[in-house]
Amino acid sequence: MKSPTILALLLPGVAAAMIIAPAGARLQAPDSEVRTIVARAVERAAWGQEQDFGARFRRSMTRRDQRFDGEGEVTEDESRGYIVEPYHGVPYAKLVTRDGKPIAGDDLENEREQWEDFLATIDDPSEPDEETAVVFDKDLLERYAAELVGIRDLRGRPTYVLDFEPKQGKLPTRRRVDHALNKSRGQIWIDRDTYEIARVTFDLTERVRFWWGILGSVSEANGHFERAPVADSVWLASEFDVYFHVRALFITSRRRETSVWNAFEPITD
DSSP, X not given: OOOXXXXXXXXXXXXXXXXXXXTTOOOOOOHHHXXXXXXXXXXXXXHHHHHTGGGGEEEEEEEEEEEEOTTSOEEEEEEEEXXXXXXXXXXXXXXXXXXXXXXXXXXXXXXXXXXXXXXXXXXXXXXXXXXXXXXXXXXXXXXEEEEEEEEEEETTEEEEEEEEEEOSSXXXXXXXXXXXXXXXXXXXXXXXXXXXXXXXXXXXXXXXXXXXXXXXXXXXXXXXXXXXXXETTEEEEEXXXXXXXXXXXXXXXXXXXXXEEEEEEXXXX
């Protein structure tokens, strides 16, 4: 399973900005400096994909699903606990609890079926859907204009903070996901010492329609994705949170999904 990825030596001008900037402060960074930071982040992300660290660690995952009505009141709230463990180099998320209690009944039977399906495809794992996969690489970042707005502390580590928004003019729409990417803005937090992506926040700027609105649309979406160091030179996903308001045919859904990973443990041969 490929790990999710999202942005050359440092120019001398960066040294003058090493003091952590307070929230709201903006740095007058030249475009060349921003390009250098992003290029180092892209290089680091590519290296991380090659290492495939996600297949080398066992971890726990908690996923919370919430649904809301039109007034923003919670109508459903469910939490599930998983153990994510690589099997033949492919991570498998095993459901172990629902709302804090061990699974039983239908959940237990469904989990057995999921495991059998996984084993049946272990030698030929399917690739991510090319229409919806998002990879942090040069092609992704070329659609955005970025600005260095500060160097801030994140969990005790100095981190470059870059605002990004879609560039003006026509942007590529080769895949379905491009329609959403071209209408998203946010921030990328890049660890100053390692150039690892530490945090991405995003916000949909306008409605995205599917098949000219015939199949539905996303009128609102926002969230964040975080990564954290779990061992020497190893960063893995630690949290993902997204809220979306979707209309699909005649059904409207307002949902928040939050996943948290912890208890990272290296797999030893």
